[in-house]
Amino acid sequence: MTRTTEMLTVEDSGVLYTLREVCERGGCHAELVIKMVSYGIVEPAPGAGGEEGQQWAFDLPSLLRIQKAIRLQRDLNINLPGLAMSLDLLDEMDTMRREISCLRQRLAQFSSGAGEE
Protein backbone atom coordinates (compact mmCIF):
# COMPACT_ATOMS: atom_id res chain seq x y z
CA MET A 1 0.00 0.00 0.00
CA THR A 2 1.35 3.40 -0.88
CA ARG A 3 0.46 6.42 1.14
CA THR A 4 1.72 9.91 0.57
CA THR A 5 1.64 12.35 3.41
CA GLU A 6 2.32 16.06 3.41
CA MET A 7 5.78 17.52 2.97
CA LEU A 8 8.17 16.64 5.79
CA THR A 9 10.88 18.97 6.89
CA VAL A 10 14.01 17.82 8.64
CA GLU A 11 14.60 19.88 11.75
CA ASP A 12 16.76 17.87 14.08
CA SER A 13 20.07 17.56 12.27
CA GLY A 14 22.03 18.12 15.50
CA VAL A 15 20.24 15.33 17.37
CA LEU A 16 22.08 13.50 20.17
CA TYR A 17 21.33 10.00 21.46
CA THR A 18 21.83 8.84 25.04
CA LEU A 19 23.65 5.59 25.72
CA ARG A 20 20.29 4.00 26.42
CA GLU A 21 18.86 5.15 23.09
CA VAL A 22 21.95 3.95 21.25
CA CYS A 23 21.55 0.49 22.83
CA GLU A 24 17.87 0.37 21.98
CA ARG A 25 18.52 1.39 18.36
CA GLY A 26 21.52 -0.88 17.99
CA GLY A 27 19.95 -3.87 19.75
CA CYS A 28 23.00 -4.24 21.99
CA HIS A 29 24.10 -3.96 25.62
CA ALA A 30 25.68 -0.85 27.08
CA GLU A 31 28.86 -2.86 27.79
CA LEU A 32 29.45 -3.30 24.07
CA VAL A 33 29.10 0.43 23.37
CA ILE A 34 31.41 1.22 26.31
CA LYS A 35 33.96 -1.19 24.85
CA MET A 36 33.58 0.41 21.41
CA VAL A 37 34.38 3.77 23.00
CA SER A 38 37.43 2.35 24.73
CA TYR A 39 38.65 0.92 21.41
CA GLY A 40 38.16 4.31 19.76
CA ILE A 41 35.48 3.00 17.40
CA VAL A 42 33.20 5.88 18.39
CA GLU A 43 33.55 8.99 20.51
CA PRO A 44 30.79 10.39 22.70
CA ALA A 45 29.85 13.97 21.83
CA PRO A 46 32.05 16.45 23.68
CA GLY A 47 30.66 18.08 26.80
CA ALA A 48 28.13 15.38 27.54
CA GLY A 49 29.22 13.34 30.57
CA GLY A 50 32.76 12.33 31.44
CA GLU A 51 33.99 8.90 32.44
CA GLU A 52 30.47 7.90 33.29
CA GLY A 53 28.89 6.06 30.37
CA GLN A 54 25.33 6.77 31.52
CA GLN A 55 25.71 10.45 30.72
CA TRP A 56 27.23 9.93 27.31
CA ALA A 57 25.56 11.29 24.21
CA PHE A 58 26.27 10.27 20.63
CA ASP A 59 25.58 12.12 17.41
CA LEU A 60 23.90 10.54 14.39
CA PRO A 61 27.13 9.53 12.56
CA SER A 62 28.29 7.80 15.78
CA LEU A 63 24.99 5.94 16.10
CA LEU A 64 25.26 4.80 12.47
CA ARG A 65 28.84 3.69 13.08
CA ILE A 66 27.79 1.68 16.13
CA GLN A 67 25.00 0.05 14.12
CA LYS A 68 27.43 -0.78 11.34
CA ALA A 69 29.89 -2.24 13.86
CA ILE A 70 27.13 -4.40 15.33
CA ARG A 71 26.14 -5.70 11.87
CA LEU A 72 29.74 -6.52 11.00
CA GLN A 73 30.29 -8.25 14.33
CA ARG A 74 27.11 -10.29 13.95
CA ASP A 75 27.52 -11.24 10.29
CA LEU A 76 31.26 -11.73 10.03
CA ASN A 77 32.14 -12.71 13.60
CA ILE A 78 34.73 -9.96 14.06
CA ASN A 79 36.21 -9.16 17.47
CA LEU A 80 36.59 -5.60 18.77
CA PRO A 81 40.17 -4.86 17.63
CA GLY A 82 39.24 -6.32 14.23
CA LEU A 83 36.09 -4.19 14.13
CA ALA A 84 38.02 -1.04 14.98
CA MET A 85 40.46 -1.73 12.18
CA SER A 86 37.77 -2.78 9.67
CA LEU A 87 35.79 0.41 10.27
CA ASP A 88 38.90 2.56 9.90
CA LEU A 89 39.78 0.79 6.66
CA LEU A 90 36.22 1.12 5.38
CA ASP A 91 36.34 4.86 6.14
CA GLU A 92 39.62 5.13 4.33
CA MET A 93 38.21 3.24 1.35
CA ASP A 94 35.23 5.56 1.32
CA THR A 95 37.46 8.62 1.26
CA MET A 96 39.54 7.10 -1.52
CA ARG A 97 36.48 6.13 -3.54
CA ARG A 98 35.28 9.73 -3.35
CA GLU A 99 38.69 11.02 -4.31
CA ILE A 100 38.86 8.67 -7.28
CA SER A 101 35.41 9.68 -8.47
CA CYS A 102 36.38 13.38 -8.14
CA LEU A 103 39.60 12.79 -10.09
CA ARG A 104 37.77 10.77 -12.74
CA GLN A 105 35.25 13.55 -13.17
CA ARG A 106 38.01 16.12 -13.46
CA LEU A 107 39.85 13.97 -15.96
CA ALA A 108 36.70 13.53 -18.05
CA GLN A 109 36.09 17.29 -17.99
CA PHE A 110 39.71 17.94 -18.83
CA SER A 111 39.81 15.57 -21.77
CA SER A 112 36.45 16.73 -23.13
CA GLY A 113 38.00 20.20 -23.32
CA ALA A 114 41.20 18.98 -24.92
CA GLY A 115 39.67 16.55 -27.43
CA GLU A 116 40.89 13.03 -28.08
CA GLU A 117 43.97 11.94 -29.91
Added chain:
Amino acid sequence: MDFKDYYAVLGVSESASPEEIKKAYRKLARKYHPDVSKEDDADAKFKDVGEAYEVLKDPEKRAEYDQLRKYGARPDGSFEPPPGWQSASGFGGGGYTEADARQFSDFFEEIFGGGHRGGFAGGGFHRNMRMRGEDVHARLALFLEEVFDGCEKQVSFTVHDVDDHGRVVPRQKTLKVKIPAGMREGQHLRLKGQGSPGMGGGEAGDLLLEIELAPHPTFAVEGRDVLVTVPVAPWEAALGATVTVPTVGSKVNVKVPKGSTSGRRLRLKGKGFPGQHPGDQIVILQIAMPEVHSQEAEALYQQLAEAEKNFNPRSKLHV
Protein backbone atom coordinates in the same frame (compact mmCIF):
# COMPACT_ATOMS: atom_id res chain seq x y z
CA MET B 1 8.77 -19.80 -8.24
CA ASP B 2 12.39 -20.09 -9.35
CA PHE B 3 14.59 -22.87 -8.14
CA LYS B 4 17.55 -21.62 -6.10
CA ASP B 5 20.78 -23.45 -6.69
CA TYR B 6 22.47 -23.01 -3.34
CA TYR B 7 25.61 -24.79 -4.52
CA ALA B 8 26.00 -22.31 -7.37
CA VAL B 9 25.35 -19.40 -5.00
CA LEU B 10 28.28 -20.50 -2.84
CA GLY B 11 30.33 -21.59 -5.85
CA VAL B 12 30.92 -25.10 -4.52
CA SER B 13 30.27 -28.52 -6.00
CA GLU B 14 27.48 -30.84 -4.89
CA SER B 15 30.04 -33.03 -3.22
CA ALA B 16 31.64 -30.17 -1.26
CA SER B 17 32.60 -31.01 2.32
CA PRO B 18 31.08 -29.05 5.23
CA GLU B 19 34.48 -27.42 5.68
CA GLU B 20 34.54 -26.26 2.03
CA ILE B 21 31.02 -24.91 2.34
CA LYS B 22 31.87 -22.99 5.50
CA LYS B 23 34.96 -21.55 3.87
CA ALA B 24 33.09 -20.48 0.74
CA TYR B 25 30.35 -18.92 2.84
CA ARG B 26 32.76 -16.94 5.01
CA LYS B 27 34.59 -15.63 1.99
CA LEU B 28 31.43 -14.55 0.16
CA ALA B 29 29.88 -13.08 3.31
CA ARG B 30 32.93 -10.81 3.62
CA LYS B 31 32.80 -9.96 -0.06
CA TYR B 32 29.12 -9.10 -0.27
CA HIS B 33 28.51 -7.67 3.17
CA PRO B 34 26.38 -4.58 2.49
CA ASP B 35 28.57 -2.50 4.80
CA VAL B 36 31.67 -3.50 2.87
CA SER B 37 30.67 -3.97 -0.76
CA LYS B 38 29.66 -1.08 -2.98
CA GLU B 39 28.08 -3.32 -5.61
CA ASP B 40 24.49 -2.36 -6.28
CA ASP B 41 23.06 -5.78 -5.54
CA ALA B 42 25.37 -6.59 -2.61
CA ASP B 43 22.42 -6.70 -0.25
CA ALA B 44 20.59 -9.32 -2.32
CA LYS B 45 23.74 -11.34 -2.87
CA PHE B 46 24.56 -11.28 0.83
CA LYS B 47 21.09 -12.58 1.64
CA ASP B 48 21.38 -15.31 -1.00
CA VAL B 49 24.70 -16.42 0.40
CA GLY B 50 23.33 -16.47 3.95
CA GLU B 51 20.30 -18.45 2.84
CA ALA B 52 22.40 -20.96 0.92
CA TYR B 53 24.65 -21.45 3.92
CA GLU B 54 21.71 -21.81 6.28
CA VAL B 55 20.60 -24.83 4.24
CA LEU B 56 23.90 -26.40 3.25
CA LYS B 57 25.56 -26.17 6.67
CA ASP B 58 22.88 -28.33 8.20
CA PRO B 59 23.23 -32.01 7.14
CA GLU B 60 19.50 -32.65 7.54
CA LYS B 61 18.42 -29.61 5.50
CA ARG B 62 21.12 -30.28 2.96
CA ALA B 63 19.90 -33.83 2.42
CA GLU B 64 16.33 -32.59 1.95
CA TYR B 65 17.49 -29.91 -0.41
CA ASP B 66 19.56 -32.38 -2.45
CA GLN B 67 16.50 -34.56 -2.83
CA LEU B 68 14.38 -31.64 -4.02
CA ARG B 69 17.09 -30.48 -6.32
CA LYS B 70 17.02 -33.85 -7.99
CA TYR B 71 13.24 -34.08 -8.41
CA GLY B 72 11.79 -30.61 -8.04
CA ALA B 73 13.79 -28.52 -10.49
CA ARG B 74 12.36 -28.14 -13.98
CA PRO B 75 14.41 -27.57 -17.11
CA ASP B 76 13.10 -23.98 -17.43
CA GLY B 77 14.45 -23.08 -13.99
CA SER B 78 11.06 -22.92 -12.31
CA PHE B 79 10.28 -25.01 -9.29
CA GLU B 80 7.33 -26.69 -7.59
CA PRO B 81 7.84 -28.74 -4.46
CA PRO B 82 6.43 -32.27 -4.73
CA PRO B 83 2.83 -32.54 -3.48
CA GLY B 84 2.61 -33.03 0.25
CA TRP B 85 6.17 -31.92 0.83
CA GLN B 86 6.99 -31.08 4.41
CA SER B 87 10.38 -30.38 5.83
CA ALA B 88 11.45 -32.46 8.80
CA SER B 89 14.13 -30.02 9.82
CA GLY B 90 12.13 -26.80 10.04
CA PHE B 91 13.84 -23.56 10.76
CA GLY B 92 14.79 -22.32 14.18
CA GLY B 93 17.11 -19.45 13.30
CA GLY B 94 20.26 -18.87 15.28
CA GLY B 95 23.50 -20.64 14.67
CA TYR B 96 26.62 -19.00 13.40
CA THR B 97 24.83 -16.60 11.11
CA GLU B 98 22.08 -15.80 13.61
CA ALA B 99 20.00 -15.81 10.49
CA ASP B 100 16.74 -14.02 10.50
CA ALA B 101 14.04 -16.01 8.68
CA ARG B 102 12.38 -12.77 7.55
CA GLN B 103 15.28 -12.23 5.20
CA PHE B 104 14.94 -15.45 3.26
CA SER B 105 13.35 -16.11 -0.12
CA ASP B 106 9.97 -17.58 -1.01
CA PHE B 107 11.83 -20.62 -2.23
CA PHE B 108 13.38 -21.15 1.20
CA GLU B 109 10.04 -20.53 2.86
CA GLU B 110 8.34 -23.09 0.61
CA ILE B 111 10.81 -25.79 1.57
CA PHE B 112 11.78 -25.10 5.15
CA GLY B 113 9.27 -22.51 6.29
CA GLY B 114 6.58 -24.84 7.57
CA GLY B 115 4.39 -21.84 8.42
CA HIS B 116 6.98 -20.18 10.62
CA ARG B 117 7.61 -17.41 8.16
CA GLY B 118 8.22 -14.07 9.68
CA GLY B 119 7.59 -15.16 13.24
CA PHE B 120 9.06 -12.23 15.09
CA ALA B 121 12.75 -12.68 15.89
CA GLY B 122 12.65 -16.38 15.20
CA GLY B 123 9.43 -17.17 16.97
CA GLY B 124 9.87 -15.34 20.25
CA PHE B 125 6.90 -13.05 19.71
CA HIS B 126 5.02 -11.76 22.67
CA ARG B 127 1.84 -9.91 22.03
CA ASN B 128 2.38 -7.60 24.97
CA MET B 129 6.00 -6.87 24.30
CA ARG B 130 6.68 -3.17 23.95
CA MET B 131 9.26 -2.54 21.31
CA ARG B 132 10.51 0.35 19.27
CA GLY B 133 10.10 0.03 15.49
CA GLU B 134 13.23 -0.47 13.43
CA ASP B 135 15.07 2.39 11.81
CA VAL B 136 14.88 2.25 8.04
CA HIS B 137 17.84 3.21 5.88
CA ALA B 138 17.44 4.59 2.38
CA ARG B 139 19.68 6.33 -0.11
CA LEU B 140 18.78 9.46 -2.00
CA ALA B 141 20.74 10.55 -5.07
CA LEU B 142 20.71 14.29 -5.73
CA PHE B 143 22.14 16.58 -8.36
CA LEU B 144 24.65 19.17 -7.28
CA GLU B 145 22.13 21.95 -7.99
CA GLU B 146 19.59 20.25 -5.70
CA VAL B 147 22.14 19.88 -2.93
CA PHE B 148 23.13 23.55 -3.22
CA ASP B 149 19.68 25.05 -3.13
CA GLY B 150 17.86 22.40 -1.14
CA CYS B 151 14.93 20.65 -2.78
CA GLU B 152 11.76 18.70 -2.33
CA LYS B 153 11.96 15.00 -3.10
CA GLN B 154 9.70 12.02 -3.10
CA VAL B 155 11.24 9.06 -1.30
CA SER B 156 9.99 5.47 -1.41
CA PHE B 157 11.15 2.82 1.04
CA THR B 158 9.98 -0.35 2.74
CA VAL B 159 8.88 -0.49 6.37
CA HIS B 160 7.92 -3.63 8.29
CA ASP B 161 4.62 -3.86 10.09
CA VAL B 162 3.98 -6.60 12.62
CA ASP B 163 0.49 -8.05 12.43
CA ASP B 164 -1.58 -9.55 15.26
CA HIS B 165 0.07 -12.93 14.81
CA GLY B 166 3.54 -11.53 15.08
CA ARG B 167 4.15 -11.87 11.37
CA VAL B 168 6.29 -9.27 9.75
CA VAL B 169 4.62 -7.70 6.74
CA PRO B 170 6.58 -5.43 4.41
CA ARG B 171 4.86 -2.23 3.34
CA GLN B 172 5.93 0.31 0.72
CA LYS B 173 5.88 3.85 2.05
CA THR B 174 6.26 7.09 0.12
CA LEU B 175 7.06 10.46 1.62
CA LYS B 176 7.73 13.92 0.34
CA VAL B 177 10.80 15.30 2.05
CA LYS B 178 12.21 18.80 2.10
CA ILE B 179 15.97 18.49 1.80
CA PRO B 180 17.83 21.43 3.36
CA ALA B 181 20.50 23.25 1.34
CA GLY B 182 24.16 22.35 1.72
CA MET B 183 23.95 18.60 2.45
CA ARG B 184 27.13 16.69 1.67
CA GLU B 185 27.61 13.27 0.15
CA GLY B 186 27.46 10.56 2.81
CA GLN B 187 25.58 12.78 5.28
CA HIS B 188 22.39 11.44 6.80
CA LEU B 189 19.04 13.03 7.35
CA ARG B 190 16.84 11.74 10.11
CA LEU B 191 13.07 11.75 9.75
CA LYS B 192 11.80 10.99 13.19
CA GLY B 193 9.12 8.36 13.49
CA GLN B 194 8.95 7.61 9.74
CA GLY B 195 10.56 4.15 10.00
CA SER B 196 8.80 0.92 10.92
CA PRO B 197 6.01 1.20 13.48
CA GLY B 198 6.66 0.07 17.03
CA MET B 199 5.00 -2.83 18.82
CA GLY B 200 2.86 -2.80 21.94
CA GLY B 201 2.82 0.99 22.07
CA GLY B 202 6.53 1.36 21.38
CA GLU B 203 7.49 4.37 19.31
CA ALA B 204 8.11 4.10 15.58
CA GLY B 205 11.63 3.90 14.21
CA ASP B 206 13.20 6.68 12.18
CA LEU B 207 13.90 7.00 8.48
CA LEU B 208 17.59 7.63 7.89
CA LEU B 209 18.28 9.06 4.47
CA GLU B 210 21.82 8.94 3.16
CA ILE B 211 22.64 11.63 0.62
CA GLU B 212 24.40 10.62 -2.58
CA LEU B 213 25.67 12.94 -5.24
CA ALA B 214 25.01 12.19 -8.91
CA PRO B 215 28.06 12.81 -11.11
CA HIS B 216 27.98 16.25 -12.74
CA PRO B 217 29.10 16.89 -16.35
CA THR B 218 30.71 20.24 -15.50
CA PHE B 219 31.68 20.26 -11.84
CA ALA B 220 33.67 18.01 -9.54
CA VAL B 221 33.40 18.10 -5.75
CA GLU B 222 36.34 18.06 -3.37
CA GLY B 223 35.34 18.45 0.26
CA ARG B 224 33.41 21.72 0.46
CA ASP B 225 34.93 23.04 -2.76
CA VAL B 226 33.58 22.78 -6.29
CA LEU B 227 36.09 22.38 -9.10
CA VAL B 228 35.59 23.39 -12.68
CA THR B 229 38.00 23.20 -15.61
CA VAL B 230 37.72 26.31 -17.78
CA PRO B 231 39.34 26.46 -21.24
CA VAL B 232 40.96 29.77 -22.21
CA ALA B 233 42.58 30.85 -25.48
CA PRO B 234 46.39 31.21 -25.45
CA TRP B 235 46.09 34.98 -25.91
CA GLU B 236 43.60 35.22 -23.02
CA ALA B 237 46.11 33.45 -20.80
CA ALA B 238 49.05 35.50 -22.08
CA LEU B 239 47.42 38.93 -22.03
CA GLY B 240 44.89 38.49 -19.27
CA ALA B 241 41.14 38.57 -19.86
CA THR B 242 37.75 38.57 -18.22
CA VAL B 243 35.95 35.32 -18.94
CA THR B 244 32.51 34.01 -18.03
CA VAL B 245 32.65 30.93 -15.81
CA PRO B 246 29.75 28.68 -14.80
CA THR B 247 28.95 28.36 -11.11
CA VAL B 248 26.42 25.91 -9.70
CA GLY B 249 23.09 27.24 -10.92
CA SER B 250 24.50 30.51 -12.29
CA LYS B 251 27.57 32.13 -13.85
CA VAL B 252 30.10 34.74 -12.92
CA ASN B 253 32.78 36.86 -14.61
CA VAL B 254 36.32 35.98 -13.62
CA LYS B 255 39.50 37.91 -14.28
CA VAL B 256 42.21 35.69 -15.74
CA PRO B 257 45.51 37.26 -14.69
CA LYS B 258 48.03 38.20 -17.34
CA GLY B 259 50.63 35.50 -17.92
CA SER B 260 48.50 32.56 -16.67
CA THR B 261 49.60 29.04 -17.51
CA SER B 262 47.56 25.88 -18.02
CA GLY B 263 46.51 24.35 -14.70
CA ARG B 264 46.48 27.66 -12.82
CA ARG B 265 43.89 27.67 -10.06
CA LEU B 266 41.70 30.67 -9.36
CA ARG B 267 39.70 30.61 -6.16
CA LEU B 268 36.18 32.07 -6.07
CA LYS B 269 35.54 32.61 -2.38
CA GLY B 270 32.27 31.33 -1.02
CA LYS B 271 31.03 29.89 -4.32
CA GLY B 272 31.38 26.30 -3.12
CA PHE B 273 29.07 24.35 -0.81
CA PRO B 274 26.70 26.64 1.08
CA GLY B 275 26.60 26.49 4.86
CA GLN B 276 28.05 28.11 7.94
CA HIS B 277 31.52 27.80 6.47
CA PRO B 278 30.83 27.88 2.75
CA GLY B 279 33.34 26.28 0.42
CA ASP B 280 34.97 27.91 -2.60
CA GLN B 281 34.74 27.30 -6.30
CA ILE B 282 38.09 26.55 -7.84
CA VAL B 283 38.57 27.42 -11.48
CA ILE B 284 41.32 25.45 -13.19
CA LEU B 285 42.53 27.06 -16.38
CA GLN B 286 43.18 24.94 -19.41
CA ILE B 287 44.72 26.45 -22.50
CA ALA B 288 42.66 25.55 -25.57
CA MET B 289 43.78 25.92 -29.16
CA PRO B 290 41.71 26.46 -32.27
CA GLU B 291 41.77 23.30 -34.38
CA VAL B 292 42.50 25.21 -37.56
CA HIS B 293 44.53 28.40 -37.95
CA SER B 294 44.14 30.98 -40.69
CA GLN B 295 47.16 31.87 -42.82
CA GLU B 296 47.30 35.15 -40.99
CA ALA B 297 47.40 33.41 -37.61
CA GLU B 298 50.10 31.05 -38.82
CA ALA B 299 52.21 34.01 -39.83
CA LEU B 300 51.71 35.51 -36.37
CA TYR B 301 52.76 32.21 -34.79
CA GLN B 302 55.90 32.30 -36.93
CA GLN B 303 56.66 35.71 -35.47
CA LEU B 304 55.90 34.42 -31.97
CA ALA B 305 58.20 31.42 -32.45
CA GLU B 306 60.98 33.80 -33.37
CA ALA B 307 60.33 36.17 -30.47
CA GLU B 308 60.08 33.35 -27.84
CA LYS B 309 62.75 31.03 -29.20
CA ASN B 310 64.44 30.72 -25.81
CA PHE B 311 61.35 29.17 -24.26
CA ASN B 312 61.63 25.40 -23.85
CA PRO B 313 58.23 23.97 -22.82
CA ARG B 314 59.93 20.59 -22.26
CA SER B 315 62.63 21.78 -19.88
CA LYS B 316 61.19 19.62 -17.06
CA LEU B 317 61.64 16.53 -19.22
CA HIS B 318 65.38 17.25 -19.56
CA VAL B 319 65.27 17.06 -23.35
